C-alpha cells in the first residue's frame with residue numbers, strides 16, 4: 001500500500017508567529033495599503049517607485065535576524081524530509097521562511113519577495129537589495145527592467161499545472177494559515193474534497209472552513225507540530 005499523497009497549502013497565518021503581518025487581520029497589510037495601489041500590474045505601471053518601495057520594505061524585513069522560521073515551518077520541513085510518499089507544499093506566501101526551514105518539495109505559487117524578474121528577458125534572479133526603477137537585469141543588462149518576482153492580482157499564479165497534477169492525485173489536503181479569500185488557491189479544497197481527506201489548521205474558521213472534513217483552530221506553532229508528529 002503506497003503511503004498517502006499529501007498536498008499542503010499555506011498562507012500568511014503560518015508566518016504570523018515569526019513576526020510577519022498577515023493580509024486581512026485587523027493589523028494586516030491590506031489595513032495599511034490598498035491592493036489597487038501596490039499589488040496589481042496597473043499600479044506598477046502607474047507608480048513603479050511606490051510599488052517597488054512597498055516590496056523593498058517587506059523584503060528588508062526578511063533580512064531582520066528576528067524574523068525566522070517558527071515551529072510550524074520547521075515541522076513541515078521535518079515532514080518533507082521523512083515522508084516516503086508524494087508530498088507537495090504549495091505556499092501563497094512570498095516570504096522565504098519555508099525555504100529557510102528546509103522544505104524542499106515546495107512551490108511559491110505567488111512568487112518570492114527575495115527575487116526579481118526582468119520585464120525584458122523574464123529572467124529571475126536574487127533581488128539586489130532595494131529595487132528601483134533604474135535597477136539593471138543581471139542576465140540581459142537591460143536597465144530599469146526589474147520588477148518584484150511576485151504574482152499580483154489579475155496575474156497568473158506560478159506552476160499551476162504542477163499544482164493541478166498534485167491536487168489530482170492527492171489523498172490528503174491540508175490548508176494552514178489562510179483565510180481562503182484569494183483564488184485560485186481558495187478553490188483547491190473544492191477540487192479535491194470529493195476524493196481526498198481535507199483538514200484545515202487555522203487560528204479561526206476561514207471562509208472555506210465548512211468545506212473541510214475537519215477544521216482545528218489555534219496558533220500554527222501548536223497545531224502544525226501536533227499534526228506532523
Ligand code: BV8
Nearest residue numbers: 011012013022023024092153154177178179182183203220
Ligand atoms: C488569478 C502576492 C487568473 C502579492 C497575492 C474567482 C472569484 C473571485 C475572485 C477571483 C477569482 N479568480 C480570480 C480572482 C481575482 C483574484 C482574487 O482572488 N481576488 C480576491 C481578493 C477576491 N485572484 C487573482 O487575481 C489571482 N490571479 O486568478 O489569475 C487565473 C486563475 C486561475 C488560473 C490561472 C489564472 C492572483 C492572486 C495572487 C495575488 N497576490 N500576493 C503580495 O504578497 O504582495 S495574494 C495575497 O493574498 C497573498 O499572497 C496571500 O498569500 C494571499 C492570501 O491571503 P492569506 O495568505 O490567506 O492571508 P490572510 O491575511 O488573508 O489570512 C491569514 C489567515 O491566517 C487568517 O485566516 C488568520 O485567521 C490566520 N492566522 C493568523 N494568525 C495565525 C493564523 N493561523 C494560524 N496561526 C496563526 N498564528
